[in-house]
Amino acid sequence: MEIFLLQVGNGLIIGSVYALVALGLNIIWSITDIPDFAQGSYYVIAAYAAYFVVTLVGAPFLVALLVGMCVGAVMSFSCERFLYRRWRERTFRGAARVQLLCAIALFFLFANVANALWTSKAKIFPAYMKGSLLGFSYMRINVLLAAIILFVLVYLFIMKTKMGKAIRAASMDLGMAQVLGINIDTVNSIVFIIGGALSGAAAVLISPLYSVFPTMGDLPLLKALVVVILGGFGSVAGILICGVGLGVLEALGAIYVSSAYQHGYSFIILLLTLLLRPKGLFGRV
Amino acid sequence: MLSVNRIALAIILIFLLLIPHIASSYIVYVVILALLFSMLTASYDLLTGYAGPLSFCHAAFYGFGAYTSALLTLKTGLSFWLALPISGITVFLFGALVGYPALKLRGHYFAVTTFFFGHFIYLVFLNARDLTRGPLGLGGIKPPDSIFGIDFSGMTANYYLILIFGILMVGFLYALVNSGFGRLIVSIRENEDLAEAVGVNTAFVKVMAFSISAGLAGITGSLFAHFFRLLHPSTFSWMTSEMIVVMALVGGIGTLVGPIIGAGVVTFILEMMRFAPELRFIIWAILLVAILVIEPRGLAGIYARIRGGR
Numbered sequence: 001m002e003i004f005l006l007q008v009g010n011g012l013i014i015g016s017v018y019a020l021v022a023l024g025l026n027i028i029w030s031i032t033d034i035p036d037f038a039q040g041s042y043y044v045i046a047a048y049a050a051y052f053v054v055t056l057v058g059a060p061f062l063v064a065l066l067v068g069m070c071v072g073a074v075m076s077f078s079c080e081r082f083l084y085r086r087w088r089e090r091t092f093r094g095a096a097r098v099q100l101l102c103a104i105a106l107f108f109l110f111a112n113v114a115n116a117l118w119t120s121k122a123k124i125f126p127a128y129m130k131g132s133l134l135g136f137s138y139m140r141i142n143v144l145l146a147a148i149i150l151f152v153l154v155y156l157f158i159m160k161t162k163m164g165k166a167i168r169a170a171s172m173d174l175g176m177a178q179v180l181g182i183n184i185d186t187v188n189s190i191v192f193i194i195g196g197a198l199s200g201a202a203a204v205l206i207s208p209l210y211s212v213f214p215t216m217g218d219l220p221l222l223k224a225l226v227v228v229i230l231g232g233f234g235s236v237a238g239i240l241i242c243g244v245g246l247g248v249l250e251a252l253g254a255i256y257v258s259s260a261y262q263h264g265y266s267f268i269i270l271l272l273t274l275l276l277r278p279k280g281l282f283g284r285v
Numbered sequence: 286m287l288s289v290n291r292i293a294l295a296i297i298l299i300f301l302l303l304i305p306h307i308a309s310s311y312i313v314y315v316v317i318l319a320l321l322f323s324m325l326t327a328s329y330d331l332l333t334g335y336a337g338p339l340s341f342c343h344a345a346f347y348g349f350g351a352y353t354s355a356l357l358t359l360k361t362g363l364s365f366w367l368a369l370p371i372s373g374i375t376v377f378l379f380g381a382l383v384g385y386p387a388l389k390l391r392g393h394y395f396a397v398t399t400f401f402f403g404h405f406i407y408l409v410f411l412n413a414r415d416l417t418r419g420p421l422g423l424g425g426i427k428p429p430d431s432i433f434g435i436d437f438s439g440m441t442a443n444y445y446l447i448l449i450f451g452i453l454m455v456g457f458l459y460a461l462v463n464s465g466f467g468r469l470i471v472s473i474r475e476n477e478d479l480a481e482a483v484g485v486n487t488a489f490v491k492v493m494a495f496s497i498s499a500g501l502a503g504i505t506g507s508l509f510a511h512f513f514r515l516l517h518p519s520t521f522s523w524m525t526s527e528m529i530v531v532m533a534l535v536g537g538i539g540t541l542v543g544p545i546i547g548a549g550v551v552t553f554i555l556e557m558m559r560f561a562p563e564l565r566f567i568i569w570a571i572l573l574v575a576i577l578v579i580e581p582r583g584l585a586g587i588y589a590r591i592r593g594g595r
Binding site for chain 1: 386387389390393396401402404405408409411412527534563567569570571573577581
């Protein structure tokens with residue numbers, strides 16, 4: 001029983017990381033129709049940035065978190081502004097594929113830049129807080145708390161502000177939103193900034209629990225893509241539930257079924273969901 | 286213009302036939318890799334270039350064929366010449382089994398699902414230790430048995446074997462896409478709903494395109510297994526799948542020739558950058574982004590532009 005609760009807790013924590021990356025991906029995907037693989041590499045670079053801020057400058061963790069978020073946001077913003085935007089109008093056949101290919105190329109690029117600059121050896125992120133509650137260290141609990149706070153902030157931004165309303169309109173009907181005078185350039189920039197910041201935040205939050213290495217972004221990216229599809233481009237809450245649910249299922253599967261296939265469960269869940277509910281669990285039909 | 290293309294094709298073929306006699310064994314090895322990747326991208330083009338759906342799991346079928354063929358010859362002592370068609374058919378059937386549910390999905394949904402499928406198969410290669418020996422790698426695979434007195438333990442004989450299979454495969458694909466069935470495949474890419482409305486059994490055609498493309502990748506895998514004689518799961522990871530996608534798109538999909546040229550060009554670029562293993566993929570990724578910015582339709586687009594300008 002104790003191990004069950006422990007795994008549920010671990011699943012909640014890793015699941016909230018999936019959910020954070022997935023939230024950014026979801027907003028980007030629903031507006032621009034790009035599965036932005038490159039987010040997985042902003043995740044890596046943000047973690048390294050935070051690591052160096054903490055170890056070289058000795059900054060407190062909260063500053064490192066903000067630095068990581070800014071790094072992710074700036075990278076995400078620049079790649080959209082200077083690359084994806086070129087093909088946004090999709091004036092030729094295969095433009096959607098070009099954007100996807102560009103996203104994959106950027107993912108390759110930054111992951112390998114990290115590998116070349118800082119080697120593949122894992123770096124240990126120093127602990128920033130001691131103590132634990134009910135067997136979970138405060139650092140673990142913080143991941144969950146921070147994820148919830150970020151989700152609430154994004155939710156409020158999307159539902160309560162004027163820019164949020166513009167984003168929702170653009171995700172429903174891009175052409176109509178433009179006709180009504182919504183500046184699509186600004187909307188695109190904003191969603192990519194949010195996406196990058198969320199990827200960065202997820203990476204920095206989880207780094208002290210594991211470590212920082214060039215391929216650390218691969219699995220969260222894969223899982224986040226699953227979560228987006230499971231959630232079916234639905235609500236912010238749907239992403240949170242799917243992300244956390246996937247994390248818990250994986251953690252339980254790892255101890256009760258087989259840990260070797262831990263990263264394969266998401267595929268089975270995805271396939272089953274898509275066969276039974278092709279629009280995702282929380283999708284708008 | 287057609288005659289120019291034919292002359293170019295003849296020159297390339299003669300060049301390919303001569304390579305083992307004029308180049309070092311290292312060059313021959315690289316050309317073999319390029320040929321294998323050309324076969325993968327050409328078969329990949331049938332699905333993604335002609336039928337439309339963007340797939341990210343071609344390396345899984347490649348690996349499935351490689352392991353099937355290797356295990357058949359290792360465990361049952363079957364001859365390579367039987368193992369090759371059997372692995373092709375097995376992967377073809379497996380492709381149909383996977384393709385039937387997966388192809389109900391459209392657009393990016395299909396793309397991401399195949400992405401995961403590829404990763405799942407990789408995990409199976411990695412963890413089914415009794416069969417594949419997992420991360421230790423499956424060694425001791427025999428070269429193709431000698432036939433007509435030709436011994437296949439050397440590089441040159443293997444080179445010609447793979448070249449002949451490559452030519453046969455490309456010829457088959459060329460005939461297929463120019464046949465009536467090929468036009469059905471293209472009709473799905475152009476407008477799936479319309480194709481269905483005028484009576485094309487789109488589900489069947491799509492699954493066939495998917496399975497044929499998978500089966501050909503399986504045959505390529507079998508050739509790879511008996512040439513390389515050592516299989517490791519990482520050879521068939523999602524990186525390889527993405528490499529195939531990138532090669533095909535760099536060449537220009539839906540042209541059959543484009544992906545083959547793309548495979549050749551990319552293989553050589555990556556080999557030329559062996560001197561800087563760390564920078565290899567960085568330079569490569571920058572090149573890729575540059576190609577996309579300059580000509581998003583790939584090398585085939587650049588070629589079309591040059592010809593249009595002339």
